[in-house]
Amino acid sequence: xxxxxxxxxTAPCTVEVVHKFEELSAHVRLDNGATINPxxxxxxxxxxxxxxxxxxxxxxxxxxxxxxxxxxxLWTRLTGDMEFMELCEFSFSDETRATGTGGVxx
Amino acid sequence: xNVQTQPASHTADATTVEEGLAIQQAQSKFDSKAATDLAxxxxxxxxxxxxxxxxxLDAIDVSPVRADWDKLMEQMRSDPNKGHFRKTEDxxxxxxxxxxxxxxxxxxxxxxxxxxxEFSGCVLYKEMKRRGTNEDIKELFSYMSRDEARHAGxxxxxxxxxxxxxxxxxxxxxxxxxxxxxxxxxxxxxxxxKIGYARYITIYRHLEANPEHRFHPIFKWFRxxxxxxxxxxxxxxxLMRTDPKxxxxxxxxxxxxxxxxxxxxxMWVRDHARPKFHEALGVDIDWYDMEVFRKTSTIARQVFxxxxxxxxxxxxxxxxxxxxxxxxxxxxxxxxxxxxxxxRIAAGANAAFAFANLYTIPVKKNDVPENVRLEPAF
Numbered sequence: 001x002x003x004x005x006x007x008x009x010t011a012p013c014t015v016e017v018v019h020k021f022e023e024l025s026a027h028v029r030l031d032n033g034a035t036i037n038p039x040x041x042x043x044x045x046x047x048x049x050x051x052x053x054x055x056x057x058x059x060x061x062x063x064x065x066x067x068x069x070x071x072x073x074l075w076t077r078l079t080g081d082m083e084f085m086e087l088c089e090f091s092f093s094d095e096t097r098a099t100g101t102g103g104v105x106x
Numbered sequence: 107x108n109v110q111t112q113p114a115s116h117t118a119d120a121t122t123v124e125e126g127l128a129i130q131q132a133q134s135k136f137d138s139k140a141a142t143d144l145a146x147x148x149x150x151x152x153x154x155x156x157x158x159x160x161x162x163l164d165a166i167d168v169s170p171v172r173a174d175w176d177k178l179m180e181q182m183r184s185d186p187n188k189g190h191f192r193k194t195e196d197x198x199x200x201x202x203x204x205x206x207x208x209x210x211x212x213x214x215x216x217x218x219x220x221x222x223x224e225f226s227g228c229v230l231y232k233e234m235k236r237r238g239t240n241e242d243i244k245e246l247f248s249y250m251s252r253d254e255a256r257h258a259g260x261x262x263x264x265x266x267x268x269x270x271x272x273x274x275x276x277x278x279x280x281x282x283x284x285x286x287x288x289x290x291x292x293x294x295x296x297x298x299x300k301i302g303y304a305r306y307i308t309i310y311r312h313l314e315a316n317p318e319h320r321f322h323p324i325f326k327w328f329r330x331x332x333x334x335x336x337x338x339x340x341x342x343x344x345l346m347r348t349d350p351k352x353x354x355x356x357x358x359x360x361x362x363x364x365x366x367x368x369x370x371x372x373m374w375v376r377d378h379a380r381p382k383f384h385e386a387l388g389v390d391i392d393w394y395d396m397e398v399f400r401k402t403s404t405i406a407r408q409v410f411x412x413x414x415x416x417x418x419x420x421x422x423x424x425x426x427x428x429x430x431x432x433x434x435x436x437x438x439x440x441x442x443x444x445x446x447x448x449x450r451i452a453a454g455a456n457a458a459f460a461f462a463n464l465y466t467i468p469v470k471k472n473d474v475p476e477n478v479r480l481e482p483a484f
Binding site for chain 1: 147149154156157191192208210211212214215216218219220221222223224225226227228229232233236237251255256258259260261262263266272273274275277278279280281282283284285286287290291294295297298302305365368369372373376377379380383432433436
């Protein structure tokens with residue numbers, strides 16, 4: 001890990017999506033045991049994974065992990081807390097006037 | 107241990123994934139066709155991704171609260187709400203087509219935001235379970251993840267009915283992982299779960315007395331739903347009680363005060379931006395928010411050594427000032443240009459002043475009880 005330089009690595013991953021009445025969930029698991037650290041980014045290759053209604057799918061994909069530089073990692077550790085409001089859940093989005101999109105354009 | 111004596115006939119009764127799948131098979135054929143036939147609005151789910159200090163999380167020793175912990179785990183293991191999240195004849199049809207467009211936008215905002223919240227919780231809890239090695243912690247997070255995924259599925263179904271399909275495109279977008287210290291996760295998620303309970307139960311009780319205002323059947327499910335939120339909050343309360351420093355040290359008291367102020371004032375601003383939703387429920391937003399704060403403050407005495415003085419007149423005026431600043435900020439953003447920039451600076455300063463004013467209201471001290479555990483009582 002460089003002080004200022006990022007580097008990337010690829011890792012096989014499993015994407016699991018459950019799109020059912022009793023469960024809606026989606027997870028990405030890195031299969032080679034790589035762990036994600038503060039400031040790292042993960043990009044799963046390929047087209048979006050979506051299970052049809054009522055189904056669960058599990059797909060093997062490749063992922064690119066962009067490792068944060070040492071400075072970035074420290075910075076994320078120091079400042080990540082400032083985004084703590086992201087951890088709090090309110091029943092509504094932060095739009096001052098609701099557009100019915102949950103505040104996110106699809 | 108769950109023992110299924112009769113074959114389950116509804117997915118909400120399924121004990122295993124395989125069983126759920128088998129039940130789903132026939133229904134799914136019809137459902138997926140119906141979904142593609144409809145012109146569905148696409149909504150992108152945007153869960154948050156974060157890391158934490160997993161070593162610190164693993165080092166938690168629940169021994170000081172072992173008896174309460176085991177009891178709570180047993181309750182979560184028995185999964186009392188397993189059969190609750192299903193559509194019964196109580197699920198009335200909703201006339202989305204003819205709904206007032208503003209109410210519809212606010213109601214959809216409620217469903218989508220709630221679905222994203224449950225979904226994010228599921229992602230976070232599952233990640234904690236996966237990265238951890240401490241068996242107690244892993245067990246807790248597996249149950250919480252299960253509940254959140256179930257709630258998300260239930261809301262997702264209500265969204266589909268409203269013609270909104272979730273889009274999981276985020277899975278193949280680049281995701282940056284930020285970082286939170288474990289104690290921040292405890293404070294924030296504890297508060298979210300307990301406020302969630304207080305919000306849901308207050309609406310549920312209000313609609314029990316005023317059923318004519320129930321414009322969507324999902325509110326009928328709020329009682330059992332919020333019991334899940336309540337137990338999740340209990341688990342975080344126990345986690346915080348494993349080490350007195352987490353809540354009692356001088357710096358951490360200031361953090362707790364900060365979290366309470368930020369969360370209460372944000373809730374006030376967000377709720378006041380949804381007038382049609384609350385009007386349809388027949389709920390006065392000022393009353394509702396104060397009621398939710400009151401319940402949350404009462405519950406949080408189980409673990410927080412301080413409590414905001416919500417009856418101090420400065421509290422209400424601070425929240426109102428914060429709301430005015432938020433509205434002014436939005437107007438300034440819409441205006442743009444130099445005037446807009448100046449407006450944003452002024453609104454930002456106003457919001458900061460309102461926050462400082464709220465933060466400096468003297469707090470009430472609270473001696474946390476010997477016995478941590480609470481049962482939902484409202």
